[in-house]
Amino acid sequence: MPSKIIQVFDLTPDEFKEKILQDLKVELNSLAQKMQPEKDEEYLTRKQLAAILQVSLVTIHDWNRKKILNPLRIGKLIRYRKSDLEKALIRINSKHS
Numbered sequence: 001m002p003s004k005i006i007q008v009f010d011l012t013p014d015e016f017k018e019k020i021l022q023d024l025k026v027e028l029n030s031l032a033q034k035m036q037p038e039k040d041e042e043y044l045t046r047k048q049l050a051a052i053l054q055v056s057l058v059t060i061h062d063w064n065r066k067k068i069l070n071p072l073r074i075g076k077l078i079r080y081r082k083s084d085l086e087k088a089l090i091r092i093n094s095k096h097s
Helices: 013-034 046-053 057-065 082-096
Strands: 072-074 077-081
Touching (some): 046 057
16 A cells, blocks of 8 residues: 655644544544444334324234234234334325325
């Protein structure tokens, strides 16, 4: 890898060091923000989902069958990711627009 020569004028060694540290802090803060864990996923029961959407459990079952919703099955339990619900609503609304 070829090395580059950078000439610095009108800066004392301390000023040069401070400039490097400032740029490094900005870069580290940017990396730290990118590495923040996303918020924990929220899972909803069928009843909670029905209450939020103001529909019946039969409608929820029908939407599962039609693949409008994507339920997660854990044994006998059925849960819905809140993020999946938001995506489904966006898809549904975009079809009707």
